[in-house]
Amino acid sequence: MAQAHVSEIESITIPVGSGAAERPIAIERRAGGTPGLFWLGGFRSDMAGGKAMRLDRFGAEHQLAVTRFDYSGHGRSGGDFLEGSISRWLEEALAVFALTGGPQILVGSSMGGWLALLLNRALRQAGTPRAKAIILIAPGIDMTHDLMPQRFTDLQNKQMAETGLVLRPSQYSDEPYPITAKLLQDGAKHLLFTGVIETGCPVTILQGGRDPDVPQAHALKLVQHLLLDPVTLTLIPDGDHRLSREQDLLLLDAALRRAMED
Numbered sequence: 001m002a003q004a005h006v007s008e009i010e011s012i013t014i015p016v017g018s019g020a021a022e023r024p025i026a027i028e029r030r031a032g033g034t035p036g037l038f039w040l041g042g043f044r045s046d047m048a049g050g051k052a053m054r055l056d057r058f059g060a061e062h063q064l065a066v067t068r069f070d071y072s073g074h075g076r077s078g079g080d081f082l083e084g085s086i087s088r089w090l091e092e093a094l095a096v097f098a099l100t101g102g103p104q105i106l107v108g109s110s111m112g113g114w115l116a117l118l119l120n121r122a123l124r125q126a127g128t129p130r131a132k133a134i135i136l137i138a139p140g141i142d143m144t145h146d147l148m149p150q151r152f153t154d155l156q157n158k159q160m161a162e163t164g165l166v167l168r169p170s171q172y173s174d175e176p177y178p179i180t181a182k183l184l185q186d187g188a189k190h191l192l193f194t195g196v197i198e199t200g201c202p203v204t205i206l207q208g209g210r211d212p213d214v215p216q217a218h219a220l221k222l223v224q225h226l227l228l229d230p231v232t233l234t235l236i237p238d239g240d241h242r243l244s245r246e247q248d249l250l251l252l253d254a255a256l257r258r259a260m261e262d
Helices: 050-061 086-097 111-125 154-163 181-190 216-225 246-261
Strands: 009-016 023-030 033-040 064-069 104-109 131-137 165-168 177-180 203-208 231-236
Touching: 009 086, 023 050, 023 086, 033 050, 033 111, 033 246, 050 064, 050 104, 050 246, 064 086, 086 111, 086 181, 104 111, 104 246, 111 131, 131 246, 154 165, 177 181, 203 216, 203 246, 216 231, 231 246
Parallel strands: 033 064, 033 104, 104 131, 131 203, 203 231
Antiparallel strands: 009 023, 023 064, 165 177
16 A cells, blocks of 8 residues: 655745734745644744644644744744733734645644634634634633733732833743733733634644643633533643643643544
């Protein structure tokens, strides 16, 4: 039996925004069938991370189209990270999504989980729903309101008020990551926990029980807002925030297979 042809990864860059706000967004996509797989990464992550590459491998093995990209200020994309906001990154996600065709499985990690739900909502409001399923990995829904500011010290609250910038230490990098007042203020425009979240498709949540960044209570809160669509929550008791161990990635594979078959 002849081996199935695996398509090559195509690397492209597209401009998003206009005038001084224009920035080049780096994309890697693999041609294939539907449902396509659409990756939305986390805060300060990039499209070459372990979960994103596992998604690409799954797509190659099943001959599905795969789309990955870096937000502005992340990875290979241009733009200043300090100019980043949920509105800005959502605009980029919509521009990249417009390059896809047919039904898609949205896969969002951490902040990308919030953006996946926002992307899906924008598509539904535009009358062009194309999400066959949504897979959320440690989803940081409303993180600029519910998660980030809650961890500020008194000194950091003072710094934010005076300078509009807080540098938070990261266990994933030697360099602290910056949180701006712009990010927090803009995030308030996109809060989802203000009412019922309707997706129009099945949702799977993968959540680590030992996640220091997005606690499992946050995933349970999300489930309580997903009242109109099928939801599967898989709690990984010893899982951390990244969920990048082989046993975690096998759960992602399983979620993708279920999403394909539904």
